Amino acid sequence: xxxxxxxxxxxxxxxxxxxxxxxxxxxxxxxxxxxxxxxxxxxxxxxxxxxxxxxxxxxxxxxxxxxxxxxxxxxxxxxxxxxxxxxxxxxxxxxxxxxxxxxxxxxxxxxxxxxxxxxxxxxxxxxxxxxxxxxxxxxxxxxxxxxxxxxxxxxxxxxxxxxxxxxxxxxxxxxxxxxxxxxxxxxxxxxxxxxxxxxxxxxxxxxxxxxxxxxxxxxxxxxxxxxxxxxxxxxxxxxxx
Amino acid sequence: xxxxxxxxxxxxxxxxxxxxxxxxxxxxxxxxxxxxxxxxxxxxxxxxxxxxxxxxxxxxxxxxxxxxxxxxxxxxxxxxxxxxxxxxxxxxxxxxxxxxxxxxxxx
Numbered sequence: 001x002x003x004x005x006x007x008x009x010x011x012x013x014x015x016x017x018x019x020x021x022x023x024x025x026x027x028x029x030x031x032x033x034x035x036x037x038x039x040x041x042x043x044x045x046x047x048x049x050x051x052x053x054x055x056x057x058x059x060x061x062x063x064x065x066x067x068x069x070x071x072x073x074x075x076x077x078x079x080x081x082x083x084x085x086x087x088x089x090x091x092x093x094x095x096x097x098x099x100x101x102x103x104x105x106x107x108x109x110x111x112x113x114x115x116x117x118x119x120x121x122x123x124x125x126x127x128x129x130x131x132x133x134x135x136x137x138x139x140x141x142x143x144x145x146x147x148x149x150x151x152x153x154x155x156x157x158x159x160x161x162x163x164x165x166x167x168x169x170x171x172x173x174x175x176x177x178x179x180x181x182x183x184x185x186x187x188x189x190x191x192x193x194x195x196x197x198x199x200x201x202x203x204x205x206x207x208x209x210x211x212x213x214x215x216x217x218x219x220x221x222x223x224x225x226x227x228x229x230x231x232x233x234x235x236x237x238x239x240x241x
Numbered sequence: 242x243x244x245x246x247x248x249x250x251x252x253x254x255x256x257x258x259x260x261x262x263x264x265x266x267x268x269x270x271x272x273x274x275x276x277x278x279x280x281x282x283x284x285x286x287x288x289x290x291x292x293x294x295x296x297x298x299x300x301x302x303x304x305x306x307x308x309x310x311x312x313x314x315x316x317x318x319x320x321x322x323x324x325x326x327x328x329x330x331x332x333x334x335x336x337x338x339x340x341x342x343x344x345x346x347x348x
Contacts, residue, residue: 012329015262023255054291080291101296102301102303104299
């Protein structure tokens with residue numbers, strides 16, 4: 001049973017979301033602030049976090065960024081800050097999805113399921129396709145281990161990737177030296193399962209570049225092709241699989 | 242003359258367990274808001290409005306979200322008249338509200 005953590009300082013939201021998720025087959029925990037979030041994470045495995053932005057002890061965006069730097073747990077931001085800019089910043093900080101308040105619990109449920117499905121896609125692929133069991137990509141000194149979804153830098157350090165970052169990197173590695181339009185990246189990374197803006201792809205490419213220690217002004221690995229999209233400009237070696 | 246006509250709101254039956262407690266909390270808020278208005282504690286009023294805006298529709302009560310939004314805006318602007326009207330409308334809505342649980346899917 002998937003374990004969802006709801007972080008919100010409004011107890012009425014915590015009750016509403018946790019009850020709704022429990023009725024639909026999830027285990028739910030709640031925390032009212034950043035400290036509570038850390039306490040729940042220490043107690044056990046969390047499969048997804050529903051995160052409010054306006055918390056009493058810490059900005060939810062900072063929490064989101066810190067979570068992304070240290071874990072792969074998918075994050076859905078649930079916030080009353082619903083302007084486009086807020087959404088973009090939330091996604092930029094590493095959230096996998098963003099839902100504005102007021103919201104309908106059914107929509108949140110659909111997004112929880114969608115994000116879990118999306119972030120687990122490679123794992124599902126592994127179970128149906130034995131050919132991916134040992135698949136490893138090598139590029140520019142970097143190594144991406146598909147079964148564990150782990151990225152290693154040329155110095156051998158582990159680099160955390162969110163579900164969507166993993167899916168995007170994998171897409172680039174499957175089509176090296178080919179221009180991929182934003183449309184194509186949307187298809188591969190998000191399956192167009194819900195409203196995703198092409199601007200989101202730009203944000204995710206920008207994040208992925210940072211993971212790969214790229215200078216956004218002069219990227220050497222993932223290059224922008226004006227009016228066309230992006231291209232991973234490097235030799236890729238596939239091992240196993 | 243005050244309108245006492247009930248406002249019937251259909252709400253998904255799956256919320257029947259938790260909606261009564263939610264409404265108790267909102268009635269407590271409404272009572273508290275009157276005092277906050279008297280004391281000019283606009284920031285606390287804004288926070289209460291903000292929370293109502295965020296949660297109301299989730300509980301099937303879109304009107305609570307709308308009233309919360311009005312309250313939040315009025316508190317931001319610091320308009321005593323708008324705040325008083327928002328508090329009065331919230332109070333009236335809660336007095337007249339009659340929840341009708343339904344099995345129909347409400348989107």
